[in-house]
Amino acid sequence: HAIFPHMMADGTEPEGLDACYGREGEGLPYHYHVGSAGSNQILGCLAAQTGCVLPESGMVCDASRRPPRP
Numbered sequence: 001h002a003i004f005p006h007m008m009a010d011g012t013e014p015e016g017l018d019a020c021y022g023r024e025g026e027g028l029p030y031h032y033h034v035g036s037a038g039s040n041q042i043l044g045c046l047a048a049q050t051g052c053v054l055p056e057s058g059m060v061c062d063a064s065r066r067p068p069r070p
Contacts, residue, residue, distance in 0.1 A: 001022065001029075001030055001031050001032055002028070002031040002032070003031070003032045003033075003034060003042070003043075004031055004032065004033050004034070005033065005034060006033055006034050006035060006036050006037065013036075014033045017033060017044075018044075019044050019045060020032065020043055020044045020045035021033050021034065021035060021043060021044040022043075022044075
C-alpha cells in the first residue's frame with residue numbers, strides 16, 4: 001500500500017484514518033498517512049519485538065528467548 005505524508009497538499013490533516021493511519025478515498029485505493037511530526041511513528045499498527053528469531057514458519061515471536069547456539 002502507498003504511504004503518504006501526514007499532511008494533505010493543502011496543509012490540512014487527513015480525515016477518516018483508521019487505527020493504522022490508513023484509509024480509502026479521494027479516488028485512491030487503501031493507503032497510509034505517516035504519523036504526525038515528532039510522533040516517531042510511520043504506521044499506526046507497526047509493532048515488533050527486538051531480538052526475535054523464528055526458526056520455523058508459523059511460530060510466535062518471543063523476544064525473551066534466545067536462539068540456540070550452533
